[in-house]
């Protein structure tokens with residue numbers, strides 16, 4: 754088990770409806786040492802790709818993106834959730850359905866903070882059905898920039914997002930992939946490296 758999987762086992766809580774609560778270290782209280790380790794690991798996996806900007810979505814992606822940016826020494830831009838219908842022409846916009854709240858939000862990034870020469874690393878806390886990621890990818894595309902990588906803390910491998918994004922050809926790296934979880938027993942099953950190889954082949 755890697756450092757994040759261990760932490761999830763120790764402090765994560767499985768809730769009904771396929772929700773994993775990680776409030777104790779990622780979504781409410783922040784474990785800064787763990788965040789540092791995550792940032793360093795994303796740096797190890799994506800360095801050398803010319804990344805000059807990190808993009809995430811408020812709120813829970815911000816801390817991970819900042820921890821990662823300290824290793825890359827690049828700025829972080831976070832997409833803001835906006836209810837407003839009167840959107841400015843100087844905004845890049847995508848529609849994102851929230852997995853946890855089941856609501857639709859427009860997420861926006863100012864055009865002045867993303868541009869055609871940007872090589873972007875997208876970071877987020879969870880990957881479930883891939884809606885948040887698809888929104889961020891479309892914002893990068895609209896800016897004319899390119900997606901150099903996608904780093905996710907926790908992927909729920911039993912939901913479709915990971916497969917969809919990988920099939921689209923994006924370099925997606927998740928630090929922990931949960932292949933199954935049981936709200937009654939609290940059991941969490943992680944994908945091993947061996948499973949990952951089989952997943953690529955299969």
Ligand code: 5GP
Pocket residue numbers: 771772773774775780813850851852853877878879880881882883884885886909914
């Ligand atoms: P997706 O758009 O991939 O369906 O869902 C990703 C977003 O939903 C993430 O940004 C995260 O905030 C939230 N999310 C999805 N699944 C979970 C979960 O099991 N636990 C928590 N805490 N957030 C989740």
